Amino acid sequence: xxxxxxxxxxxxxxxxxxxxxxxxxxxxxxxxxxxxxxxxxxxxxxxxxxxxxxxxxxxxxxxxxxxxxxxxxxxxxxxxxxxxxxxxxxxxxxxxxxxxxxxxxxxxxxxxxxxxxxxxxxxxxxxxxxxxxxxxxxxxxxxxxxxxxxxxxxxxxxxxxxxxxxxxxxxxxxxxxxxxxxxxxxxxxxxxxxxxxxxxxxxxxxxxxxxxxxxxxxxxxxxxxxxxxxxxxxxxxxxxxxxxxxxxxxxxxxxxxxxxxxxxxxxxxxxxxxxxxxxxxxxxxxxxxxxxxxxxxxxxxxxxxxxxxxxxxxxxxxxxxxxxxxxxxxxxxxxxxxxxxxxxxxxxxxxxxxxxxxxxxxxxxxxxxxxxxxxxxxxxxxxxxxxxxxxxxxxxxxxxxxxxxxxxxxxxxxxxxxxxxxxxxxxxxxxxxxxxxxxxxxxxxxxxxxxxxxxxxxxxxxxxxxxxxxxxxxxxxxxxxxxxxxxxxxxxxxxxxxxxxxxxxxxxxxxxxxxxxxxxxxxxxxxxxxxxxxxxxxxxxxxxxxxxxxxxxxxxxxxxxxxxxxxxxxxxxxxxxxxxxxxxxxxxxxxxxxxxxxxxxxxxxxxxxxxxxxxxxxxxxxxx
Amino acid sequence: xxxxxxxxxxxxxxxxxxxxxxxxxxxxxxxxxxxxxxxxxxxxxxxxxxxxxxxxxxxxxxxxxxxxxxxxxxxxxxxxxxxxxxxxxxxxxxxxxxxxxxxxxxxxxxxxxxxxxxxxxxxxxxxxxxxxxxxxxxxxxxxxxxxxxxxxxxxxxxxxxxxxxxxxxxxxxxxxx
Numbered sequence: 001x002x003x004x005x006x007x008x009x010x011x012x013x014x015x016x017x018x019x020x021x022x023x024x025x026x027x028x029x030x031x032x033x034x035x036x037x038x039x040x041x042x043x044x045x046x047x048x049x050x051x052x053x054x055x056x057x058x059x060x061x062x063x064x065x066x067x068x069x070x071x072x073x074x075x076x077x078x079x080x081x082x083x084x085x086x087x088x089x090x091x092x093x094x095x096x097x098x099x100x101x102x103x104x105x106x107x108x109x110x111x112x113x114x115x116x117x118x119x120x121x122x123x124x125x126x127x128x129x130x131x132x133x134x135x136x137x138x139x140x141x142x143x144x145x146x147x148x149x150x151x152x153x154x155x156x157x158x159x160x161x162x163x164x165x166x167x168x169x170x171x172x173x174x175x176x177x178x179x180x181x182x183x184x185x186x187x188x189x190x191x192x193x194x195x196x197x198x199x200x201x202x203x204x205x206x207x208x209x210x211x212x213x214x215x216x217x218x219x220x221x222x223x224x225x226x227x228x229x230x231x232x233x234x235x236x237x238x239x240x241x242x243x244x245x246x247x248x249x250x251x252x253x254x255x256x257x258x259x260x261x262x263x264x265x266x267x268x269x270x271x272x273x274x275x276x277x278x279x280x281x282x283x284x285x286x287x288x289x290x291x292x293x294x295x296x297x298x299x300x301x302x303x304x305x306x307x308x309x310x311x312x313x314x315x316x317x318x319x320x321x322x323x324x325x326x327x328x329x330x331x332x333x334x335x336x337x338x339x340x341x342x343x344x345x346x347x348x349x350x351x352x353x354x355x356x357x358x359x360x361x362x363x364x365x366x367x368x369x370x371x372x373x374x375x376x377x378x379x380x381x382x383x384x385x386x387x388x389x390x391x392x393x394x395x396x397x398x399x400x401x402x403x404x405x406x407x408x409x410x411x412x413x414x415x416x417x418x419x420x421x422x423x424x425x426x427x428x429x430x431x432x433x434x435x436x437x438x439x440x441x442x443x444x445x446x447x448x449x450x451x452x453x454x455x456x457x458x459x460x461x462x463x464x465x466x467x468x469x470x471x472x473x474x475x476x477x478x479x480x481x482x483x484x485x486x487x488x489x490x491x492x493x494x495x496x497x498x499x500x501x502x503x504x505x506x507x508x509x510x511x512x513x514x515x516x517x518x519x520x521x522x523x524x525x526x527x528x529x530x531x532x533x534x535x536x537x538x539x540x541x542x543x544x545x546x547x548x549x550x551x552x553x554x555x556x557x558x559x560x561x562x563x564x565x566x567x568x569x570x571x572x573x574x575x576x577x578x579x580x581x582x583x584x585x586x587x588x589x590x591x592x593x594x595x596x597x598x599x600x601x602x603x604x605x606x607x608x609x610x611x612x613x614x615x616x617x618x619x620x621x622x623x624x
Numbered sequence: 625x626x627x628x629x630x631x632x633x634x635x636x637x638x639x640x641x642x643x644x645x646x647x648x649x650x651x652x653x654x655x656x657x658x659x660x661x662x663x664x665x666x667x668x669x670x671x672x673x674x675x676x677x678x679x680x681x682x683x684x685x686x687x688x689x690x691x692x693x694x695x696x697x698x699x700x701x702x703x704x705x706x707x708x709x710x711x712x713x714x715x716x717x718x719x720x721x722x723x724x725x726x727x728x729x730x731x732x733x734x735x736x737x738x739x740x741x742x743x744x745x746x747x748x749x750x751x752x753x754x755x756x757x758x759x760x761x762x763x764x765x766x767x768x769x770x771x772x773x774x775x776x777x778x779x780x781x782x783x784x785x786x787x788x789x790x791x792x793x794x795x796x797x798x799x800x801x
Contacts, residue, residue, distance in 0.1 A: 004785065005781070005784055005785055005788060007711075008711040008715045008716055008719060009719055009788065010784065011652060011653075011654060011711065012652040012716065012719050012720075012723070013784055013787065013788060014756075015648065015651035015652045015654075016648070016652075016723075016730070016733060016734055016737050017737070017752060017756045017784075017787075018651070018756050019648070019651070019734055020734050020737045020738050020741065020756075021741070021752060021753055021756040021757045022756050022757050024657055025734075026643065026644045026647035026648060026660075026664075027647075027661060028640075028643070029639070029643060029661065029664060029665055030636055030639045030640055030643065032665060033635075033639050033643075033665050033668045033669065033672075034635060034636060034639070036665065036669055037635065037668075037669055037672050037673070380695050380698075381695060381698040381699060381702060384695065384696075384699045385695070386670075386688075386691055386692045386695050
């Protein structure tokens with residue numbers, strides 16, 4: 001016979017050979033499992049821990065991880081969602097099998113689009129998406145190294161059925177633990193914090209970020225901080241800013257009264273009058289009177305159809321990054337399949353649509369152009385469940401008290417304060433170096449949030465009280481040093497910022513049109529606004545050279561002026577510059593970019609700007 | 625006995641019956657031994673704490689446990705932001721059923737593998753022992769056998785194919801008996 005071994009067979013055989021030859025039989029863990037089941041004592045594996053050469057320390061400690069699952073929400077009297085989903089093609093009768101498990105019924109391609117349209121019954125300014133638009137085709141992917149030895153044996157217990165909910169630990173103790181863990185994290189990754197800024201500077205910075213004035217004395221007293229954050233006046237402002245962030249500015253497009261009502265609902269959670277998870281679950285399930293406002297806020301965006309809703313909702317409720325999987329499977333973090341993305345989209349569509357077409361079969365386009373049927377489903381890996389979740393209500397119920405939701409909320413609150421989530425993604429240009437310490441911190445905050453019955457003011461106070469919120473801006477990043485700082489110092493300072501060990505100056509608050517002008521000026525071009533267009537012309541006259549030099553001197557301080565690396569290294573795998581820029585657009589959550597962005601990039605390349613600097617500037621142009 | 629007329633195993637019996645299978649399944653998915661230990665524990669904890677879990681049959685229980693273990697592993701990788709290629713469960717289930725389907729634990733497959741190893745040439749046995757027992761590199765194996773690294777790789781690949789065929793043939797034979 002001697003047919004070649006396929007990779008899966010080889011893996012499986014290797015595992016058995018390790019046992020047969022290495023004399024490493026499966027251990028008898030009966031006693032340990034029974035002990036844990038009866039909660040007699042926490043036990044760890046009997047094997048000696050293997051030394052990990054990464055920067056993290058291997059810690060076998062386990063947290064208790066008991067979670068209370070709430071019961072199903074009460075149905076609202078009427079579903080007020082005015083959120084239309086366009087209908088899709090009806091599958092030919094011959095197609096009956098459900099996609100999945102390798103048996104994929106692929107429908108014949110037709111001219112009908114498979115994207116989701118966006119329509120509302122009220123005059124809310126929302127981008128209309130033409131029906132002809134389809135998701136972009138697939139591009140070459142980075143595939144994980146099968147032989148990667150980067151395996152982390154540390155195990156955190158997952159969700160499980162609840163027997164009882166432990167009380168949260170005393171706030172001050174948790175705060176001290178977070179502080180200590182962060183110092184351990186910085187030590188583990190070899191980053192030195194820039195040092196504590198004066199209290200008044202920190203308070204001023206937080207006022208700009210959160211919109212609330214905190215007492216300087218509260219920075220050293222987490223309980224006082226919690227009291228301030230949960231006061232009615234502060235809670236309202238914080239809730240609005242949080243909503244602004246998770247909707248990426250979309251909440252501004254919602255009608256004022258509806259917005260105020262939604263903010264008040266969320267503010268009640270910050271005031272600790274309501275459980276945040278319960279309120280979110282009701283909003284998501286369409287069972288809250290504010291659900292339509294919520295969905296309207298998170299649906300506003302520049303990308304196609306309802307992609308914004310899917311992406312933002314997945315990030316908040318399940319801490320899942322779906323920026324890549326709309327168009328292709330994601331292998332960079334192993335975080336998802338395209339099929340999972342569209343299955344979730346189908347679930348939302350079916351749960352939120354009203355009227356005809358909501359039950360029509362749902363298709364999406366594969367990278368090779370074929371179309372594939374998908375059934376509504378939340379991927380089991382996203383919610384760590386072995387029971388399939390196939391409808392919106394089931395999913396919303398599942399969210400209450402869940403670790404996924406807690407982790408998503410923790411990261412959103414962290415991002416509110418620091419501008420980036422606590423645990424970012426490998427695909428991102430900016431994310432804290434990831435190791436076990438960071439994972440542990442994230443888990444700790446998430447579990448504390450769960451145990452405190454989703455007291456978001458408590459979590460926010462822990463974040464603000466942590467040493468990360470009070471670091472100084474490194475000299476290399478100060479605006480006055482923009483053009484004189486050594487590149488190595490600058491890079492080192494940015495590494496510290498990424499690891500929350502230093503602060504950044506307030507970023508440029510410019511519209512994209514203004515940023516386009518800045519970038520053009522940087523290469524000596526001159527953009528004028530003519531009507532609704534920006535018209536560019538090369539500035540070649542010597543009479544203007546002095547003025548263009550002057551213009552360069554007054555360019556935004558965070559506009560990249562030099563770069564020898566790409567914004568993200570995986571861009572180097574993509575050969576076509578246009579596709580590189582498109583990917584930056586998806587990464588920024590901006591979806592389809594305007595032609596002016598591509599034109600500006602071309603102008604930069606024609607002006608001799610390097611690929612790295614060109615793409616860094618494009619990133620500066622389009623990032624939120 | 626449950627409503628289906630099946631005599632259900634108690635927790636200790638359930639663990640003893642299925643833990644080897646779950647552990648080996650996790651190892652086949654690429655887990656290190658320590659992670660497989662931990663996830664095996666978690667798998668049983670989840671299942672034992674689930675009120676709705678019913679033991680329809682040994683095979684059904686084994687499948688349910690393996691699926692739970694798979695989900696835990698995927699979640700574990702996701703949680704730690706690791707880049708891992710985890711085989712599709714359907715592919716691995718097919719291999720599992722071929723090799724461990726009869727006794728559900730894989731004990732028979734490992735025993736058969738040991739028998740089949742002894743049928744290989746001495747050079748092949750040495751190469752595999754160096755690779756799996758001593759964690760030697762291909763270079764080291766090549767030097768010991770006085771062949772190139774590439775030659776060592778090919779030798780081990782051929783040996784593994786022979787082992788696969790031998791194990792499957794013997795298991796098939798035992799099934800028929």
